[in-house]
Amino acid sequence: MKKTGKAADRASERPAPSRRRFIGKAAAGTATALSFPMIATAQTPTQLRFQSTWPSKDIFHEYALDYAKKVNDMTGGELKIEVLPAGAVVPAFGLLEAVSKGTLDGGHGVMVYHYGKNQALALWGSGPGFGMDANMLLAWHKYGGGKELLQKVYQAIGANVVSFPYGPMPTQPLGWFKKPITKPEDMKGLKFRTVGISIDVFTGLGAAVNALPGGEIVPAMDRGLLDAAEFNNASSDRVLGFPDVSKVCMLQSYHQNAEQFEVLYNKAKYDALPGKLRAILDNAAEAASADMAWKAIDRYSKDYLEMQTKDNVKFYKTPDAVLQKQLEAYDQVVQKKAEENPLFKEILESQRRFAERATRWDMDTNVNRRMAYNHYFGSKKTSPKKA
Template identity: 30%
Template sequence: MKKFAKSVISTAVLAGVAATAFVPVQAADKTLLKTPIAFGSHLPALGTPIVWVSEQLNLVSDGTIRMKIYEPGKLVAPPEILDAVSSGKVNSGYATAGYWQGKMPAAGFFSAVPFGPEAGEYMAWMYYGNGLKLYQEMYDTNGYNVKVIPCAIISPETSGWFNKEINTPEDLKGLNMRFFGLGASVMEKMGVSTSQLPGGEIFGALEKGAIDATEFSQPAIDKLLGFQKIMKYNYFPGWHQQATIFELLVNKDAWGKMSAGQQATVENTCKASMTNSIAEGEAMQFPVMADAKANGVEIRYWNDTMLKAFEEKWGEVVVEKSAEDPFFKKVWDDLNTFRTGYNLWESNAFLPRSR
């Protein structure tokens, strides 16, 4: 895993945005996107990007596109967003594809990949490899009536809050832990019982002892949820989520009624949000980490034994899921081929990672 060169992203993405995103929409019917969201709008880099998108859509479209945001559970519960958009109950929704893994095993590839690409490489595969094509294909072949648009991305998350040191795989066995996405399958192979609690329920579950440990997001977000009040050890790196993509889902019938200019405005505003969201997330983590010790938190970096164990178990997950689901294998093979090629660039162009 090479250190991600943050400044490269803004140049690449904004170049595309500048070319098309700010073309005024003319002679088009007004569109209101009613958008339930999976993350509270108060959560930086998780909920704030879609607020930014809603503001920009109104400005860029000269008022022909508006977005009304509904906080989690106010109109649609987060786990129900995909079905609600597909059925037309609402015409759009904001979530992350990892939520739909129970319906589509490959969904995690379009959310976060264990030992996977950092943000620059992830977007390269998404926009200039086959990522976006496969992303839409996943929804189409499973009968979902949605248009999917990547609409935010954040860089690495922390990979666990614990109340004891974890030095060997045996230290994990028997724990009950909140864990997300494909990484949860890895943790289960490590002997951990996992559940995917929504962010707002994690603190209470820790406090009551319903779970022993958790991961959720980046340090600045975890701090808002109060994990440091209960948990002592915060482990890095985020091997399970080196980058996480968030999606805007639009009902296909509603999408088809929008003009080509309106569609381009939505797509390119979301592409601009990819830049904005990662910049926001990158800027706010180190001050929180600097205060960790004062808050009674010890920052730990996984030792080589643990990282090797996680990676070995991830390899087992890939083999098993590829055998069970042909589309999972199709996406994995494509992503793996892209990453093998990309490694020639990454291994030569970036400075070695140092700690």
């Protein structure tokens, strides 16, 4: 019998038998899920053992720890980098080989420390960079072909590594001396510490050069094995003890005008990581690069002031005549190396092409800060003394 009126309306609103059964089963499933919640299990993080090429007290080792912390934080516990100081596993100059072989999963240093493997590696930081500063050289690396060229160098020497150059360094001092350098001839005969292509440049200026890692420089100066030396910056130089063995520091130089740091990974270890983690490692290098540059401004400026007020260090500007001789010596050195090493020549030409337009743009665009500084703080504080 056909239903009419309100009874028919109520009947039409009821679910069909098959729909009622489906809803009932779904509700039962939901109840079961609510009664027995899933228990999250802790994931064992991937562990990477790093070593820096710096003493534990140096700000450079702090930069290595900063990079590791960014990675550890961003991976949310999936990956953890442990950073050891120089010498914990291998000597500072042995980092590349240790990472390549897998003795270490990665490391933090500078490419110039691999100079003995292929001299082209020193072009990432040693020398005037055709007028580029360190940030501009990193721009060349990422956008001007440097990344691909660096891969070619590492392939040429059989290094099983993945490299992330980062962290632009300010112009490094000429170095620490017993008395001010007033002319190019003052370099002749000095027992001097430097690294990379700078070895050849200072040799060309007449110095007797000895390459030492950072932690060994001041003890060598203290024992008279070195007459003078350069390392890097006000904070590192101060904590390494340079003011204890010298009271004269010559600022501004072309020998390492555009250097940066390098984070290295063993390639097999890196390639085995999930894509998400590899992306974090890459982006962490760029984040750490910016952070390092900002921290350097803060810390270096403080130590620069305190070395003058507390350590009685006298800072002098390197004379233009010495700077010009550096450029001339560098040109002779790289011309010879380019003739001997086609890859060296290729990198040099690539840098030159990029620098010609980028440096011109930079100089034409950015206003000189000295006028503004003099306006607000007075001209007496604007520059180191003339030698």
